[in-house]
Amino acid sequence: MVKKRNRDPEVLPEAPEIENDSDDDMDVVNVDFEWFNFKPDIDFHGIKALVRQLLDVDHQLFNMSEVADLILSQPTIGSTVKVDGEDTDAYAFLTILNLHEHREKPVVKDLTKYISEKAKSSPSLAPLSELLSSNAQVGLVLAERLINVPTEIAPPMYTMLIDEIEAAVEDKEPYEFTHYLIISKTYREIASTLDQEDAPRQKKSKATKGSSETFYFHPEDEVLQRHALAAGSYDYTRDEGEGMADSKRAFQDMGIKPQGSMILIEASKFEGAVKAVGEYLGAAQ
Template identity: 40%
Template sequence: MSTSLKRKAPEEDEKPIKKVASTSGQEGSDGEDSDDGLQEIVDVDFDFYNPDDIDYHALKKLLTQLFSSDAELLNLGDFADIMIEENQVGTTVKVDDQKSDPYAILSIINLTHQKEKEGVKQLCTYLSNKCPRKNEALSKAVKEILSLSSTDKHVGWVISERFINMPVEIMAPMYTMLQEELKNAVKEQEPYVFEWYMFISKTYKEVVSTIDEDGEEEHQHKKPKQADSSETFYFQSEDEIIAKYAEYQYDFRFTNSEKEQAADSRRAFSDFGIAPARKLLLVHKSKFDDMVNEITKTCSSTSAA
């Protein structure tokens, strides 16, 4: 298994990815935050590596971030192990060197090929139970796909997770590499031919804030502004593109929602009118390449803007 540097970003003929660091929090002469809204452009070089043994705990942490309060319901270590063992496909992003923790991961796991792993069984059961039963056609299709019973129609889980302050521009080279690695793996007769590509997207909806105009906490019941018809927003902007290509999709809430709301880090969301959730997206193989091409094009144009 190769653990060498895949590609140093930027290359000599490319401009570095620029990260915007806000300096608006600097105090003014009166001791209050300055509202000049100044921003400083910081050039950051990102290095791309194959997942490695040293990344195990960091990958588990990124997966824990994805599943939040429900992380305890899944054996996430199984997925970290698979990404490291099958590292001919998948990319981590680091800033310092290979020994540092990854700031982002884009990889894919063949759930059908790994269906005997405890974590895979737990994940498929978890997601199947989250599918809304009122939509019988959707429920039937999703449960059939997640049963992993077909020997020739494999399901690949595309794991895309990064720290919240990572720029979306890194996704263009990452998806390009993923696309190339999948093609190479198929040529080597590795099990990377998929009928369905599965994504778990981090989403949120607007709710009534628990903080009043004076910054005081309001002890009132939080209700969505537009109930069930409220608009869904994505923490990772490229997920909006993925949703356009998804054959099947549905929103779901955390099983441990009470723990989610009780956590101090999560209370900050509800305090300011944000209710985090998740969305399952299933993209058919016939649309995968077009989806990747739009993601890479959009993320690249974002970088050039």
């Protein structure tokens, strides 16, 4: 179990040790992941880069510096995960922003407009579009990690977030949400076009179909959406088409087409969803 984090920025949580032994033929690598509160003078560039990665090509639509500054303005809400001490770049982060509380900030206006437009583009996200036009207290959850960071860090990060929100509400801070909205990423596999000129006509026709199955960059999202009021994927505004999928091939035949993803969870169900994530991925010990 991960202990509740003390809200004093100088007091850090107990950091678990995670073994990376995915390949039986490789040596086991023990890595100590440490959890830290946000520090503006240390984390600005690292958080900015991770948010850019999270929003993919659509990060160009927002002022990334303003997003990073807003995240870092909440030192007792959310976490960074690091390996080589507090004065290094984050390998992962998770935080939550109150869209209603910050509604007059230009970057939050841009984010809210973007979320609303994407919600209207998918029937499965219709409840979100209606919610944003009301006075609901929606907490926007932003979470990202480097590609080689193990998924086991996700459950402790979410658990600590719940603890921190509870402490903030006790202190009369604006974190009493009615809903949690998680922005994330999914992808579909798209057939490669690289070698189709030499492929037989019948095989070429079959190969171009690709797959309609949705895959998750963050495995925890598959669990979270089971508890969702609404969930769905959407195409990026700056999407450059399926032709770019080949540029994201990594030792496989199929290309990768990323999409944005949103998961809306009622506040009463969020803790249960986080518990399910821990059971699925295994919380770090």
